[in-house]
Amino acid sequence: MSGGIFPAKKNALDELFGVKKPIIGMIHLKPMPGAPHYKGESMDEIIEFALKDVRTLVEGGVDGLQIENAWDLPFPKPEDFGMETVAAMTAVGVEIRKASSLPLGVNCLANAVLPSIAIAKGCKATWVRSNQWVNAYVANEGIIEGASAKAMRYKAGLFGDDIRVMADVHVKHGSHSIVADRSLAEQTRDNEFFDADILIATGNRTGDETELDEINGISNHTSLPVIVGSGMTESNAVSILSVADGAIVGSCLKVDGNWWEPVELERVKRFMDQVAILR
Template sequence: MSGGIFPEKKHVLENLFNVRKPIIGMVHLKPLPGAPHYKGESMDEIIEFALEDVRRMEEGGVDGLQIENAWDLPFPKPEDFSFETVAAMTAVGVEIRKASKLPLGVNCLANAVVPAIAIAKACDAKWVRSNQWVNAYVANEGIVEGASAKAMRYKSNLFGDDIKVMADVHVKHGSHSIVADRSLAEQTRDNEFFDADILIATGNRTGNETSLDELIGIKESASLPVIIGSGMTTDNAKKILSIADGAIVGSFLKENGNWWERVDTERVKQFMDQVNSLR
């Protein structure tokens, strides 16, 4: 597919990162105030943990960073996303922006795109990720509806044209049964029509390899850049980056390949060496 209704977005990914096939490293935040697994740690401790992961990923050579409240399990629905979580993620984001020149994005779980835009505006982040931008899904949190209409109006009210939207075409951790009568091509076009900037093909859960068939299906129907959102490793980087325009990577960059462990600088370097050889 060429052109599309927003042709000016064709190069938005390269404009964000100034590199082909950018790799965005995940900064999985420790439990934040208000979350079930938060045990009273100071914000200084939470921020320092995040900054150490940032230092390791930056040393390893990633092209961008994305903060996410990954430890706030179980995740609330968007309308229940709390004020204290917004405050804590903003505090972390501000410190990361001071410590690193890498472009920064925000993902608020689950699918709390309006709070993510607020955080992005406050800490000068360049994008937000939406796990459900259009249509509706049965997710772990229940029925989760597309965020686009409210999010785009909120972004406009904040004069947030510089904040881009990375939108999953299929949500992780959920059933696609509600949209089973809509083809992958139609869902790809739905996301484009509702003004996303970058599309994401992803696996069924965190760390799962993204289906090559799904990636190809989205790419063939898209006029926007398409990146993958999970499961990229040194073993599959060549086949994935022969199709995808970039990737969000978390689990593989961590010790033992587990998203909940510390970033492993040597794994990041090994991974980025592989990516650089494919650019």
């Protein structure tokens, strides 16, 4: 179905990646300057840690990369996201763009979409992930409101039409009780109506498998592409990608399947072998 009063969008996944069932490999950045667990490491050290994962993911055959300040626990609310983090993530993004020609995206936790757009503009990334694009939810950080209205205006002011928005319909690590009286179909349509480009179906926590009912429940009520944002593994890749249009993959590509470990080449290759079955 279409978004209603607006013309139907072109398929953003096709435009970004040009392959069937694109796989986006996660770059979980070390603690950024200003974060509680930052211990004074140089930016060179932080960048090199990220580039090692970039090189492994590229060699393993993924189709895109996404940076995220995953080690900056506890995450601030969007309005408290630091300028120093924006600067540091932009520096990392610039070096990744030099090292790889793969499309690059940005996710700033928690739901700091305006900083993500600023970073994307600065390092020529082509999408941002929004964990809450419309409505609101209750997270560890408190009540997090949808970012769409401010983000779209900010993006327009930066002439950022080339920066796409990947939006979670049901964000991880949060309670959806605020919108519990609204169906998945309604929330899906909300995200499309508020101008997201790609929708994300996800599990309850990082690494949790995304239920097929969640993917289908979103896909059946949107004209936008739908990708999976958590819980992909070598063993479930074929079943999940048979209904999803692509995926963001992190934990299962790391040593021992832990998001905080380095990317392991053989894991990436085995995973992409499963993806190849559906291409």
